[in-house]
Amino acid sequence: MPEPNKWHSDVRVFYEKTGMAKYISHLDTVHLFTRAIKRAKIPIWFTEGYNPRAFLTFAMPLSLGTESYCETVDIRLMQEENLDELTARLDSALPPDIHVTKIAVPKLPPQEIAWADYKIIFEGADETFSERAEKILSDDKITVIKKVKKDREKVDKQVDIKDKILKYSINSENGFAVLNITLSSGIQNNINPSLVIGKLTENSSTDADSASIIKLKSYTAEGHEWE
């Protein structure tokens, strides 16, 4: 990507995507931010060429249906701005379920993301579900079926994700089972929590679709919070 030869400053927008906003796909989120930045009149860099487009870099795509408290998009400011004021301006141009928490200079590139915390809530899951889940997750091997692309076609592949789980805890109360889990994350080794959900609800009366997934935090390999 050619660097603009004018003054510029790369900043990272930290935002939460919760509630109904979880039904907005990643691609639509890109469009949504492009329009919100335009509405907020934030002076960002556009790519050159015939089809200039807003230059936005999202750290990680978020799966449809997942809520998150740790989303980021990097933008390139072409004018100096007060970042607190900018935070408020962008936040008010976004729908209520997308909330900008801060805009700051990025500390680490997205490649440094290694782990992510998730909270997964299973509705209509009783004690036995938790016990079973505990058993599955403490096994030596956790084999899940992952859809992978092979020769342009999607095929099922069995993978062991045991070493992709850093830690977990599971509790149940009032017909809910709550799984807190730290999964491998990042551009290279991302594990979608739906794989774990699929595994835990397999052959059970609990509906995989009824599980709510909330992404809480991203970490580096050393366990520092990624910012």
Add this chain to the structure above:
Amino acid sequence: MVKKEVEPLLKKVQKPARYTGGELNSVIKNKDDIKLRYAFCFPDSYEIGMSHLGLKILYSLVNDRQDAWCERVFAPWEDMEKLMRENGIKLYGLESGDPMCDFDLIGFTMQYELSYTNVLNMLDLGGVPVLKKDRHSLTPIIVAGGPCVCNAEPITDFIDIVLPGEGEEVTNELIDLLIEHKEKGSTRLDFLREAAKIEGVYVPEFYEVTYNDDGTVKEYKNSETAPKKVKKRIVSDLNNSHYPEKFVVPFIETVQDRTIGEVFRGCIRGCRFCQAGFIYRPIREKSADTIDRQCHLISDATGYEEVSLCSLSTSDYSQIDKLIPKLFKWALPEKINVALPSLRVDNFSDELLNELKKIRRSGLTFAPEAGTQRLRDAINKNVTEEDVARTASMAWSGGWNSIKLYFMMGLPTETMDDVKGIADLAQKVLDLYYQNPDKPKGKPPTVTVSCASFVPKPFTPFQWEPQDKPESLVEKQKHLLSSVHSRKISVSYHESKTSVLEGALARGDRRLGQVIYKAWQKGSKFDSWDEYFNYDNWLEAFSECGLEPEFYANRVRKYDEVFPWDVMDYGIRKDFLIEENKKAHRSETTPHCRIKCSACGANMLNGGKCDARTK
């Protein structure tokens, strides 16, 4: 906002953001503060419906009132409908999440005939009895507008009130009246009696239809307070009529994801096949300043990256040269693209092309509509081969390497020579690329020929014409394919069976209500979507009702036949249409309205005023 019980379904369906509501600029009101709830329904998917300009105008118009709240309703896709039915969830307004049956006024916009079954399906899914005769209380009142209602007869079993023409003024009058009657506690009949007195309101149940032995209409008898003929409503001055300052911005990509500036209504051209060219008359233009201001406001409020101008033929706008630089002045610095659809080949200037070069280029599309000059004259397209050639040369030398040509097949008086002419014209356009000295290197050029099947429509000079039969169209398609000799020319055409149904419904009468009802009961919906269209359902429905689609689609009509749509007055004189029909058969053209007024009669809807002549 969706109700709690809907949420679990959203995880199981495609594109759930279609069903959540809560989009930017959507309007939420307090139910206690309003007197009337209006559900604006588009009988197709969210992506299509949300692109419709009429919805945007009326949504904003009704919501500008303190006493009314307009919400949006679209046809849910099959996966969502199935889950809704299984879980007993009624089709709801996207703003409140309340079921359709809770609304006072339910308005459908009828943009194409093949969406009729979706109206039935949406009413049913919304908890509203589908048949008018099963609805007895004052509310909900079901109204329908849009181009198809110039012949609303096939859907009158389901619709209480039809609004021919433009909705801006009559919608407010109808809302005022319904509020008054709700407060008085009137009956449905009391309300309809008063409604029928408003100009441009058609209450079908106040008309009795009789038929001749041959199945044609004998007579329409008006009763109660209904006028003999219902005159369509128009907005007199577009500069002072309502236009939204913001659009609802969908979360998902829709067909028209951009700012739309409406430029003018009506069309000066008078192409004889084109219903829109007649039913939206007379010409009324907006000033360049108004359009520029409206586009800028909407762009600011939405953040859209593109502005598009909307009209039937944008290059016929008398102030186009003034408007384009105005738009570019703010759009280009703001990195907003300006799109100019509906340009014509005969007035496409070098200057306009140079302006177009400043912005993103996609392929260029022209519509010669017919392959030979004789047939283009018969349909009054008023485009010559030289026009097409000149524009194609300009486009190739301007750096475009793909040109799309639109044609119609099955036009009245068409012969196999005319069909071959389509291939010849495409070849000529392609050859011009190679004759061009500064042709761009690299990607080879492509010419795409897209053929639609012609469907005769009411209020056009071809309303008397028989529609070409599917067998004949298939023959013509084969002939076209065998006449194309270059792989750089690709040909696509439309499924001809959907056109038969479209044709039957377009010129149908009231008896088709039961056919539509039966087809819907057999599972027909989304008929305009090839993957859902089931022709056998329709054939069965026709035959169970003792009717034939051919009677409506393929029959030659006499000039003195009484049409079901004669109850509507669209300003266009029938004599004028007959004259145009005769000229078509003589392959004679009629000059467009700026050159010479043909006295179609539509200016009388606007006190004798028509911007084709005064500008």
